[in-house]
Amino acid sequence: xxxxxxxxxxxxxxxxxxxxxxxxxxxxxxxxxxxxxxxxxxxxxxxxxxxxxxxxxxxxxxxxxxxxxxxxxxxxxxxxxxxxxxxxxxxxxxxxxxxxxxxxxxxxxxxxxxxxxxxxxxxxxxxxxxxxxxxxxxxxxxxxxxxxxxxxxxxxxxxxxxxxxxxxxxxxxxxxxxxxxxxxxxxxxxxxxxxxxxxxxxxxxxxxxxxxxxxxxxxxxxxxxxxxxxxxxxxxxxxxxxxxxxxxxxxxxxxxxxxxxxxxxxxxxxxxxxxxxxxxxxxxxxxxxxxxxxxxxxxxxxxxxxxxxxxxxxxxxxxxxxxxx
Ligand code: UFG
Numbered sequence: 001x002x003x004x005x006x007x008x009x010x011x012x013x014x015x016x017x018x019x020x021x022x023x024x025x026x027x028x029x030x031x032x033x034x035x036x037x038x039x040x041x042x043x044x045x046x047x048x049x050x051x052x053x054x055x056x057x058x059x060x061x062x063x064x065x066x067x068x069x070x071x072x073x074x075x076x077x078x079x080x081x082x083x084x085x086x087x088x089x090x091x092x093x094x095x096x097x098x099x100x101x102x103x104x105x106x107x108x109x110x111x112x113x114x115x116x117x118x119x120x121x122x123x124x125x126x127x128x129x130x131x132x133x134x135x136x137x138x139x140x141x142x143x144x145x146x147x148x149x150x151x152x153x154x155x156x157x158x159x160x161x162x163x164x165x166x167x168x169x170x171x172x173x174x175x176x177x178x179x180x181x182x183x184x185x186x187x188x189x190x191x192x193x194x195x196x197x198x199x200x201x202x203x204x205x206x207x208x209x210x211x212x213x214x215x216x217x218x219x220x221x222x223x224x225x226x227x228x229x230x231x232x233x234x235x236x237x238x239x240x241x242x243x244x245x246x247x248x249x250x251x252x253x254x255x256x257x258x259x260x261x262x263x264x265x266x267x268x269x270x271x272x273x274x275x276x277x278x279x280x281x282x283x284x285x286x287x288x289x290x291x292x293x294x295x296x297x298x299x300x301x302x303x304x305x306x307x308x309x310x311x312x313x314x315x316x317x318x319x320x321x322x323x324x325x
Contacts, residue, residue, distance in 0.1 A: 001240065002026045004066040004108070006052065006099060007073030008045075009036025011183050012114065012170055012225055016070055017042065018179060019229035020236075030061050031073070037181040052095035058102035068110035068236050071099055074143070077187060078118060078283065081140035092143035100150060104158040110240040111151065111162040112232050117221075117249070117288055119145040119166060127221075127253050127291035130166075137283055148247065161245050163235035165228070168251035168290045172224035172311040173318035180318035190222075190312070193262055194319045197271040204273070206258050208280030211287075217258035219287040221251035224305035224314070234299040251290025252303045264308045269316050 003020055007013040008029030013036065020027050021042065028046035041047055050057030052073050062069075074092045075081070081088045103111065118141030119134050136142040144166075154160040171190045173180060183191060195201045209216035231250050239246060256264075266273050295301045305314070319325075 001067040001236070002028075002065065003236065004028050004030055004061060004069040006030045006069060006071045007036065007114075008070070009033055009038065009040045010072060012167075012228060013070070013072040014040035014179050014181065015174060015225045015229040016072065016232045017045065018174065019226070019233050021045070023233050025233070028061070028064070028066070035184055039181040040179060052098055053090065055098050055102065058098055059105065062102045062106035062108055065106070066108045068112070068240055069099075069103060069108055070112040070232055070236070071096065072114040074114065076116075076140060078138040078140045079187070081138050081143070085139045088139050088143050092140075093146060096147050096150065100154050100160070104154060104160065109158070109160050110236065111160060112236050112239070113147065113151060113162055113164050115148055115164040115166045116141060116144045117166050117168045117251070117290065119148065122285050123288060126287050127251075127289040128249065129291040130247055130249055130294055151245075155245055161239040161243055163239050163245065164247040165231060165235060166247070166249045167228055168221040168223050168249070168288060170225050170228055171222045171315065172226065172305060173314045175226060175305055175310065175314050177317055177321065180321045182318065182322050189220075189258060189261060190315050193265045193273060194315055196273045196275075197265060197269040197316065198319050198323055198325060200323075202274065204262075204275045205278045206262065206275050207278060207284060209259070209277045210280070213257055213286055215257050215259045218284055219255035219257050219289065221253065221255055221289040222261075222306060222311055223251050223303060224311055226305050227303040231295060231299065231301045234301050238299055246298060248295045248298065249290040249292045250295060251292050252306045253289055253291060255287060255289040256308060261308070261312075265312050265316075268309060268312045
């Protein structure tokens, strides 16, 4: 298929592009390179430097004729979204509506969308299945939930078929080592652990050790970005061949605590990784794990790279390569 990947120069987008190429799809990347990196582009693919806030850019891109598109262009810092909701309204909501309108105008009616576990908010039970109530606790999660609703309306009114993929904690890097462009100003756990391991920061903070979990630190469901990428390709093939939309959770169901993650990183990198326990970070649920049986049932998808050693090992390799260590 001819696939337009919007946000394809970013961390997850570039892994999706690599997987699409491996499965024989013809890819064009659309990205404004605000957080995406030139380094993440493959020279075999088309590239359009464009902005989702510019309708003209989108119409020019969709005008080239695509069978499907993947939309991963969004701001994703939950904390920031509570301070600057306007940024998230404009980029995530307005940007997505621009994309949807351009897509239907040019009859590109198969869409895979990066949604998030942030659509659920504080879990009422774990593991979280697709039907768990949606009560986002931050504005970022709210934007993702609203976009899921927009897609459902465009399905009814315009015949769009979509896959909303709700990622849990995306982590890891391309196990083949081709992609190692690091995110700018990362705030997530593993990149921060790696910055300490690589000597880019002296120590890290572990936010809270008084949660009701086995060691008092938060439990998360880390899913390797290459596993996420394979789910995108399977979902794209599913919705376009069956003409049926999908909403899926993507995680492994295995919860890992923050302390376990840091200890594993010490073992794998052989570095001390200084960490201190500090106050809880506001808005962090004690445990977030996914029930992703539906992805297996619908797509035959299974996580292959999401064990702790591959998550951390592949990330450490990317950091060492990037910093030429
Ligand atoms: N953490 C630390 N120290 C740090 C950074 C993080 O202790 O320096 C802890 C957090 O408190 C949390 C865990 O590590 O307990 C994971 O935190 P991240 O910031 O890496 O990820 P979140 O779970 O907060 O959020 C991520 C994505 C969201 C997504 C969510 C879904 O960033 O977009 O996973 O599970 F919605």
